[in-house]
Every structure is written in C-alpha cells, then in structure tokens.
Amino acid sequence: MNKPFIYRLDWVIIFCYFFLLFFGVINVYSSTYSNEITNTIGFNNQIVKQILFLFISISIGIFILGIRTQFFQQFSYIIYITSIISLIGLFIFGHPVNGATSWYVVGGTSIQPSEFAKIATGFIISRHLSNFQADIKNWKTLIIGILFILLPAFLIIIQPDPGSAIIFCSFFLVFFREGLSFSYLIFSAIAAILFVITLLFPLNYIVYLIILISLILLYFLKKSNPKIKIFPFISLGVAAILFVLSVNFIFNSVFQQRHRDRFNVMLGIIEDTKGLGYNINQSKIAIGSGGLSGKGFLQGTQTKGNFVPQQQTDYIFSTVGEEWGFIGSFSLIVVFVILIVRMLNQAGKQTNTFRRTFIYGISSLIFFHFTINIGMSLGLFPTVGIPLPFISSGGSSLLTFSLLIFIYLNFDANRLNDW
C-alpha cells in the first residue's frame, strides 16, 4: 500500500516470465531454422511473428497493469459473451486449417479465439464464484459453473479441436480450491484409472476385478464397523461395471480411429514407430539424444532434419531436450514449477475472492498445459495438440498467456488495495 507500485510487482514471476519468453524464442528459432534454409524467401516468417507478438504482448501487458480489478470483475460477462460469439463466429468466418476451423485470418496473421476463451472463462468462473451468496457446495452454483466451462469447451470440440477443449477441465480445479468435495476428484480419478485399464485388459477380467475389490473392501469395512450397509457397495460396483462397459462402447463406437490410435500408442498396445507412433517416438529420440548438456543451439540433428512434426508448436520440448539436454530441460521444468507454485501461493494470500479464484484458475490452466504438453513430448501422454505456454510458436497462445501473467501481476500488486 505504502510502497510504490514498482516494488509491489512480483519480480519472481516477471523473471520466470522473461526467462521462458527468451528460451521460447531461441527454441522456436532453432526448430524453424531448417525451414529457413529450404525456403528461398530468405526470411523466417515464424520467428519474426513470434517476436512481433512478444512485443505486442508486453505492450498490452504494461497497459493492463494500470487497470483496476473492478473493471475486470464488472466486464466479466461482456468479455465472456464476446468470447463465445467469437467462437460461434468461427463457423461462419473461420479459416479451416488441417480440417479444424479454429482460426480467423486477419491480414496474414491467424488468430485463435479458443486461446482467448481461456481468459474469458477464467474471468466468468471467478465472477461466478465471487458473487454474493455463491457457494460451490450448492448444486445450483456448481451446475452453472460447470455450464460456464462446458459451453466454450463444447464450441471448441465441434471445431473440432478436442485438445484445446480438454484444457478447460483445468477450471474444475478452482471449484475444489473453493470447497467442492474431493470425492468428485476421487471418483474422477477412479473413472480415469478404470478407463485406462479397460483399454489394456479384457473386459471380463475387469468386471471380476471390480466385484472382487468391492467384496474385499466390504469385508474389511464390515470388520471395523459392523453397522455399514451393503447397498452402497453393490450400487458402486454396478456403477463401476456399467462405466467400464460404457467406456468400452464409447471407445470403440464413438471415438474416431485416430483418437483410439493415440491412446493405443501411448499405452503401448500398438508399437508402430513409423506410422501412428512416429511423432512420439521421434520426440523421444530427440530428447534422449540430448544427453546431459545437449547438442547445442542449432546443432540438434533431429530438429534440423524436421523429424518431429509440429516441432515448433506442440513438440517444442523435444527441441529443448535435444539441444539443451538434461540441464536445459530440467531448468525449464524447475522454472515452470516456480511459476505455478509461486502463483498458487500468492493466490492464497488474496482476500478478494474474484482475484484469488482468477489467479488459481490461470495457475491450473498453466499447470494443465505444462503437464499435458511435456508429458506428451516425453511419451507419457497421448498426443494432444496443445502448446507449451510462453515457449511454443503461436501468437494467440503467447498473447493469451502473457495477458494472464500481466493480469496476475496487476492482481498481486494490488492485493492490499481496492476490493
């Protein structure tokens, strides 16, 4: 309050932010370097755009630092509705790329509204939870909150861009932070585990396993507390079996083959390093060949040879791994951890619900991107086409995450100020 604004800024986050930006530009430059050689134009479009967007981001960001919190809170609905309209507008004015209508093309620059929808959704959730009388334990509040998340996610799924849509799940974490029972999370986790093992093992074994586990659980609980009832166990067991059966059905009938392939490759059901598993395999080779200290800037043979498709966007981490080795990759992970943990801790200090939930929301958003993107490059997740924040090439993504950081800096610096 008493200190000048400049001292109230979170310089740890600023440092992390600029580190990531710098590292990002270097790696995007390297992974598009070979394109420059083969193109006779002599100018590397992608890196120029990236740097251009970097300056735009910082300029807008500095402007954002001066905006009062109430402005965001009051305009949340308008921002959200604008964002939803921009998503709907894609179906009319959008520019299809690789079969997905995810882009507006304005003057040679592509803009991806689903990126900006992340900010808008962050605002609307925070606004929703900071409303007077809002209580996440209340069904009504929960369902409206879920709808706020599902609406943009649905519009993005039908573009179709399911990878970006998955990211919106990160906002559910905000609900848990704000008091939603963790049993939802536990059930979700169990569902996820059941989903994976359904794909890995024959159906009848899983059914037997569920019955067996239910009975063992019942036996031990009954021993410690004889009053416990049988009915919930039966219903839970039946629900689990139904879930498994439906997973089987959905996976085989609703999913498209390419989605199935991604899971199958990740789970090792399909070993196909030339075809379906090509991306992940090449990414692993690139990262693995980096060794301790990497091959050096512009020296990555995998990177130069364009072996990893989409390397400057979704698979940028493979460039990091190849050219900067374990030291570079580990440093990057550490900086991300500092960034996320620091923002979460700072969020905890906020007394204003809108600001707290917003910071929490964007932290989980970055966490999701971080986990899924690097996990995918390391072959731990199926291929999901989402960028690594601040690092991947792509103007919309860079701008979005930059704005989020500057909004955070604003909120954090004004923690003790205006309500």
Add this chain to the structure above:
Amino acid sequence: MIRNYFLQTLTIIVAFIFTIRLLDLQLISSNYKSLSQNNAIIESPVFPDRGFIYDRNNKILVANQPGYDLMVIPENTIAFDTLELSKLLNITYKNFDLKFQKAMKFSSKIPSIIYGEISKERHAIIQEKLWKYQGFYLQKKSIRKYYYEVGSNILGYVNEANENDMLKDSYYQSGELIGRQGIEKYYENYLRGVKGKAFYQKDRFNRIIGPYEDGKINIKPIPASNVNLTIDIDLQIYGESLLKNKRGGIVAIEPETGEILALISAPSYDPNMLVGKERSSNYIKLSNDTISKPLFDRSLQAQYSPGSPFKVLNALIALQEGVISKKTRFTCNKGHFYARGAFMECHCSIGTNNNLISAIYQSCNTYFAKTYMDIINSKNSPSDGVNNWKNHLESFGLGKYLGYDLPIGQPGFIPNSNYYNKFYDKDGWKASTIISNSIGQGEILTTPIQMANLTAAIANRGFYITPHFMKSIKGNKKIKIYEKNKTSIDSIYFEPVIDAMEKVIQNGTAKIAKISGIEVCGKTGTVENFIKLEGEKTQLTDHSIFIAFAPKNNPKIALAVFIENGYWGSRWAAPIASLMIEKYINKSINRKWLEKLMLSGSLNDEYFKPLSGKPFNINE
C-alpha cells in the same frame, strides 16, 4: 489446508515424474543417441580417384574418364514425353517405365539412377535435350579409360563390388568399384586408395540438407597411387599384332631384373569392352566364346608340353651331374632303339655323330634320350634319378607357381618318382619307360611364362628373378624387392649350352630368326599335341615353340613364344620371337618381308579343322 496446497503438491509430483523420465531418456538409456544418428546423419563415402597405370617408359595406359548416370527425383518431375526420353536413352519404353516405377517406389524425394554409365558421346546428346525433362539430371562419376586396345590380360578390369566381395572384405559396399582381374585386382589396394567419409545432415524424408557439423568430422580419403608397370607398351602392341589370327602366347622378360616386358595372349580383347554400360553384355559374350577363349590367358594359364627347348635343360642337368661333358658324343641313325623293340625317331641322317653343341642346334632326339638315360641312371635307382632331376628343374621355376604379381596362373607339372610309382607300380619302370621327358614331351607341362623365365635364367647364366609386372608406384617407390633365385646349375655349365643356342640361329633349326647385328640365342620346339574329339584321342598339328634371348652377352630380353598348331618351331614361333627381339632392341624392323608374312599369317583354317566335323590331315 489440503485445498490450499493441493495443486502445488500435484505440480511438484508431475515435475518429479518428468525429471525421472528425463533422467531415463537422456542419461540412462544410451540407445537414443545412436537412434538419432541413424535417423539424422547420412554417412556417405568419398572416393579418391583410382590410380593411373603407366608403362615402363611412362606412357599412360589407364586413366579415368567421366561417366554419367541419369538420375531422377520422381517428386520433381512434371508430365513428360516418356517415349521420347526412352528413345533418347536407347532403351525400350517398357524398360524405362519399369525403372521409373522402381525409382518412385524407392522414394519420391531421393535421387535414383534411371540409366547408369552413359558414354561421353551419348551424354552429349542427352545433355542437349535434358532441359525438357524436369526432375532428371546427369550425375558425373569416374570410370576407367584404357588408352590402348591391348594388354587386357595384364591390366584386368574394374566393376562394381558384389555380395561376395562384401563378404570377403567389409571395406566394400554395394556398387563400389573393385579391381576384377590382372593388375587392377592384384594391386587393388594401391590403385583404389582408401575412401573417406563425409557426413551429411538429412531430414525426415532422407533428403540431404547440408553438411553435418560443417564437415568437421569428415574423414579425408587417402589418395590412390599411380603405378608404373614393367610392360613396354610398344612391344606389347607389336606382339599382339603379330599374334593376330593365331592362338598362343608370348612372354618377354628382362633377364637382369625379372621385369616382364610383354605378356601376350591371343586371341584377346580390347580392355575398353569392359568399361561402362556394355560391360556385362560384352563380358558374357567373351566368356561364352568357348572356342577361342579370349578370357583365358594362354601365356599364364595354358600348360603345354615344352618340347625341344627342354633339351637345353636336360643338357645343363647332365653337365652339372657330370654324366656328359661338352665333348661327349652319341651316334644317331635316324633315331635309336632306347629299349628292346622301342625305337625313337630323329630327323638326323644315318651315322650322324653329334657332340653337345651340334646335338642342341640340330635338336637331336637320340643324343638327349641317351643323356637323359644317363641322368636317371646316375643315381642308385630310377626313383632317385627322377627326383634329383626334378629338383634341378624346380630350381628353374618349373612345376610350381612362379609367384609373379597377377592373380591367375598354373603351376605346370614335373613328374616325380611317386607319380611313376603310382602309374607303373613300384619298380615297374625305369629310365627308358619315361624317355619322352628327354625331349620335352611326356608328362611334363609348362606355361609360356615359365618357359620365358627359364630362358631368362639361362641368359643370366644361373639365376632368375621372379618375373613381375610392378615397376614402381608414385614414380619411383618399389613395393617389393625381388631377390635372385639361384638355379642348381653352376654358371660354368651354361657357356657351352649358350654357344649351342647361338648356333641354333647361326646354322641350326632357326636360321630364320637371325638378326644382323644382334647375337640371338634360342631353341626351337615342335610339340605333338592331342585333344579328345568325339571321345577319341586325336592328334592335332604340332605347336610351334621358340625360346630365345638376346644379345648373347649382357642379354636385354628373354622370351618364349608358343603358337598353337603352328607346326614346327621355326615356322611361326622363331620368326615372331626374332621380330619381337628386333623390335625391342633396335626399335624398328629391317626385315619387312618377314614382318609382313607374320602379321598377315593366319592359322584360322588350322583351328577350324577339328570343328568342321570332317576328317582332316595334320602337319601339312
């Protein structure tokens, strides 16, 4: 509390899992590095230019010339007139289409050879029209060029390494050039150099996108060595022209050094036949010619009975063993009975009384049959006699591989006692049984190069240096020092024999070989020979043989000439040998009439006789 730190904890757990995974991929698993190298680096060999081959007078025999491969990158082609292009290449449309499909199947982005080893002439025609065909280009490579149409049996040829070569020597990779016969094969390691390596960065379509690490780790090739052969190319050319329309061989050696001046086998072929596009079809043509056998090197591989020149050796052995002296005389009555009821004919008139000298220049069978009996009988048993005799012959390089520097050859054959024991039972034979050996018929087999070598040993008065073709590499460096091989005959015994060999030309069987101003020593031979014709042993016209060296003192050239079915020694072999000597020593021929006779002479009628299927007369 849980709610406050839930996501922080989750973040750290995720980061921990990522770190473990990174440790595994980057520091523990070692195979990713090699995987990425296989993936992204192309190792491409850099070939040094194959070494040139020169003759003893620094005349160039073999060099390299550009050959061209027509390459295609299928991806870059646009619709083109396939028919016209296949006509341009002189192949059928179907063939062309097949090759193009194959290239496409291999890769649409990587260049493939559509048509290889295009000659310079055709290259010019194709080059002119190639602009019409986008995606096609000509790639230069180095192929052999032979400056003369001769010496193919010495030089050998070069072609692409096959699986067998790769199994034998892991140095070679498919399609690489390898020396295939002759000098090209024997001195392969010197002529090829050692290939280097260039590393290129490739992309995921296997296209080369630039040097790897700016070529810092490239390995430079070790350049090949140019070599000088001992061959005198002018003599080689002259020899080959003399053997036109004849079958046989000429081997000429410089006695003092063992250097082979010329090695001629007839019929032969132009070495340029085995270069470039037509190599394989020409090779098949040559190897299918089972009648004249152009790929068969008669001067190295053909094993003939040596005939009368062998008398010279028997004389030397007899002198060394002390069974005769220069003055020993034997009487000949148009031959003699060498055993009861066994008569050996001779062309001497009745009552001829020859000493050693006249026996040699008259080529008296009787004299040498008797001498030979004495050689064999001078030991305790015929077995010991034969074995001792064989030892003498082996010291002249007979009955074994000579050890010259070409990859092919034959050892010839000199029988020993075991051979006869097996044939006639132990003690079932004596000197008279094997009397044919005395006059170079019988079981003895020699190759022309062995005969030339023993002539050199006589010229040297008792030693020879292993004949060889390699004079020096890189101008003056010797690869191998050849030592003297001493014969078992003391040098004093050579003089009377050499005197007699001079008389052979002065007033003996080979007066036609006389060259004014040069003292030539020689010995004629007329060799009976047989083939199996329709299962029956059939005698053919005799082989014409001559060995000679000149000048008598300080000899410069020793040679052996074999002319198959040339009848008697002085009919073909002696004049050809004397022309070779004249050519080598005088550099020009005075006896034009003789030269003309030999150049134009043909024995093709003679060779046709056994093939005609009709009865024929020999020695006419």
